[in-house]
Amino acid sequence: MVATFNVMLDTGGSDNSPGASTSIDALGPPNLRFKRADNATIDSNNPCIVPAAGTSYSRWKSLYLKCTGAPSVQVDNVKLYTDGGGFGTGITVKVGDQFPVHNSGATTGYDVADTDDQAMAGGHTDISTSTDVFTYTSGSPLSLTISESGNIINATNETTNYFVLQMETTSSASPGDLANETFTLQYDEI
Amino acid sequence: MNFRANYNDGTSLEWSDDQRDPTYLKIDRKKLESFELTYNGKTIHKLRLRPGENLFLRRRVVRFLSGGVHEFYLVGCTSGIANVLKTVTFVFDDGHTESMTEWGAAPFDKVNLIPQEMSQLTWAR
Numbered sequence: 231m232v233a234t235f236n237v238m239l240d241t242g243g244s245d246n247s248p249g250a251s252t253s254i255d256a257l258g259p260p261n262l263r264f265k266r267a268d269n270a271t272i273d274s275n276n277p278c279i280v281p282a283a284g285t286s287y288s289r290w291k292s293l294y295l296k297c298t299g300a301p302s303v304q305v306d307n308v309k310l311y312t313d314g315g316g317f318g319t320g321i322t323v324k325v326g327d328q329f330p331v332h333n334s335g336a337t338t339g340y341d342v343a344d345t346d347d348q349a350m351a352g353g354h355t356d357i358s359t360s361t362d363v364f365t366y367t368s369g370s371p372l373s374l375t376i377s378e379s380g381n382i383i384n385a386t387n388e389t390t391n392y393f394v395l396q397m398e399t400t401s402s403a404s405p406g407d408l409a410n411e412t413f414t415l416q417y418d419e420i
Numbered sequence: 421m422n423f424r425a426n427y428n429d430g431t432s433l434e435w436s437d438d439q440r441d442p443t444y445l446k447i448d449r450k451k452l453e454s455f456e457l458t459y460n461g462k463t464i465h466k467l468r469l470r471p472g473e474n475l476f477l478r479r480r481v482v483r484f485l486s487g488g489v490h491e492f493y494l495v496g497c498t499s500g501i502a503n504v505l506k507t508v509t510f511v512f513d514d515g516h517t518e519s520m521t522e523w524g525a526a527p528f529d530k531v532n533l534i535p536q537e538m539s540q541l542t543w544a545r
Contacts, residue, residue, distance in 0.1 A: 232479070261485050302440055302444065303445060412486045414483065414485070417480075420442075420479075
């Protein structure tokens with residue numbers, strides 16, 4: 231059976247207990263907007279800022295892949311990658327190098343994005359380091375993890391762990407709306 | 421897409437990818453002689469296996485966060501010795517195929533083998 235999935239974004243609530251889980255599939259494109267607010271809404275409110283000096287951080291985005299229709303056997307080998315392009319000078323999107331726990335029975339890796347200008351590396355309870363997501367391409371993707379039984383997805387409502395994204399801006403960034411960028415998720419199914 | 425496992429006794433096992441039943445796990449790999457991917461009754465790709473070689477099959481799904489999904493199939497075999505991946509063919513949705521004898525980078529990178537695909541096989545003749 232061909233499995234079906236939604237890409238989910240958790241927002242609000244409190245640590246370990248998100249207030250809302252939103253499928254971003256029907257929101258766009260763009261399906262995700264980095265901003266200085268913790269919600270899934272695609273709007274122009276609470277934009278990221280270009281700081282006079284230093285680095286400004288969006289609220290981080292806690293995302294995961296959720297199975298909505300079970301495969302015949304299993305899904306694994308989940309990867310994340312980009313086209314390697316990026317948003318331009320002074321703008322970076324980081325992905326956490328650690329994958330906080332999210333599965334069909336737990337959201338213990340959820341850390342609410344409740345603070346402006348807080349780097350996820352060190353700011354997020356379960357993330358100590360991060361990497362420019364645009365360094366991950368189809369030729370060198372990021373492997374995501376699964377904390378379900380057997381480290382595979384084989385039932386409805388099972389998920390990957392969180393992968394957490396955050397936009398960073400410096401003074402060299404230009405103001406204004408940015409062109410959309412495409413992130414890609416890949417997995418193997420039996 | 422439909423699949424057919426052909427056995428060395430002349431019998432076969434068929435299923436389609438819209439079945440929920442995990443037929444893939446029911447393949448008798450000890451007598452598997454060839455494996456076919458078929459579409460609308462026509463064979464798209466046929467893999468002939470030698471004794472000891474072990475089949476693997478995957479649907480690889482490439483999903484863009486901005487919308488849209490691209491899928492293709494990976495079909496190939498391991499050597500049956502130390503679970504070495506021996507060959508793989510990518511069967512794309514436009515009908516063309518690409519084959520590799522060594523694994524490259526994503527989206528052509530390795531699959532995670534399951535126990536049935538890693539077992540040492542001796543053909544039952």
